[in-house]
Amino acid sequence: MKLGVILSEAVRTEETYDRLQAEKLSVVLAGNGIYHAVSKNNGKASDVLNKNADFYVLTEDLESRGFTASDLVDSKIKPIGFDGLVDLIMDQHDKFMWL
Amino acid sequence: MGKLTIGVFSSLVGGTTLDFSVRLAKAAKDKGHDVYFWTSGNATMLSKTGQRAFKDYSYLAKICEELAGQGVEFVACEACAEARGYHKEDTFSVFKRHSMDWYLAKCCQSDKILHIGGE
Numbered sequence: 001m002k003l004g005v006i007l008s009e010a011v012r013t014e015e016t017y018d019r020l021q022a023e024k025l026s027v028v029l030a031g032n033g034i035y036h037a038v039s040k041n042n043g044k045a046s047d048v049l050n051k052n053a054d055f056y057v058l059t060e061d062l063e064s065r066g067f068t069a070s071d072l073v074d075s076k077i078k079p080i081g082f083d084g085l086v087d088l089i090m091d092q093h094d095k096f097m098w099l
Numbered sequence: 100m101g102k103l104t105i106g107v108f109s110s111l112v113g114g115t116t117l118d119f120s121v122r123l124a125k126a127a128k129d130k131g132h133d134v135y136f137w138t139s140g141n142a143t144m145l146s147k148t149g150q151r152a153f154k155d156y157s158y159l160a161k162i163c164e165e166l167a168g169q170g171v172e173f174v175a176c177e178a179c180a181e182a183r184g185y186h187k188e189d190t191f192s193v194f195k196r197h198s199m200d201w202y203l204a205k206c207c208q209s210d211k212i213l214h215i216g217g218e
Contacts, residue, residue, distance in 0.1 A: 082126035
């Protein structure tokens with residue numbers, strides 16, 4: 001299954017994400033979840049990025065918090081807009097979930 | 100083009116989750132998809148009439164009106180609204196009120212569902 005997940009929290013309170021497995025997994029960092037894309041703790045990027053997945057960050061949420069694409073801590077994170085998110089949901093994945 | 104049902108179970112007006120949900124609905128509609136928008140729990144606050152626009156404050160009611168004009172269906176959970184004191188006469192004109200059967204039916208009829216829980 002092609003599965004997409006929208007991660008919206010900067011501080012995770014669930015363990016679901018760690019258990020997720022899919023034939024193809026995409027992770028969209030939105031809302032306060034964008035901090036996983038721009039922050040380091042003691043020089044180390046967020047564990048969220050360790051997942052074997054395609055990573056996206058929602059540009060509107062990135063910029064509304066004062067960041068730009070140049071602040072991303074890893075080049076594997078791709079900025080997308082809402083139109084890109086719609087395509088991921090409607091055309092490129094079987095299911096999408098919100099965490 | 101496909102059918103997308105968005106179910107929002109958390110967030111109040113001014114919260115980021117409702118903002119996200121309405122912006123996603125707009126983007127999906129702009130791309131030509133059919134969009135069904137369900138609110139439950141605290142998210143039923145979006146169905147409250149009399150919301151006012153302020154500078155630098157989220158004002159989703161206007162976007163909802165525009166989207167409803169383009170065919171997006173906005174529905175609030177009737178029981179959730181009543182429980183919060185939002186009665187039929189308090190309901191924003193673009194919103195209908197139904198039981199959760201409506202949401203279940205739209206989920207079954209849609210190509211994709213985004214269920215936003217929380218709290």
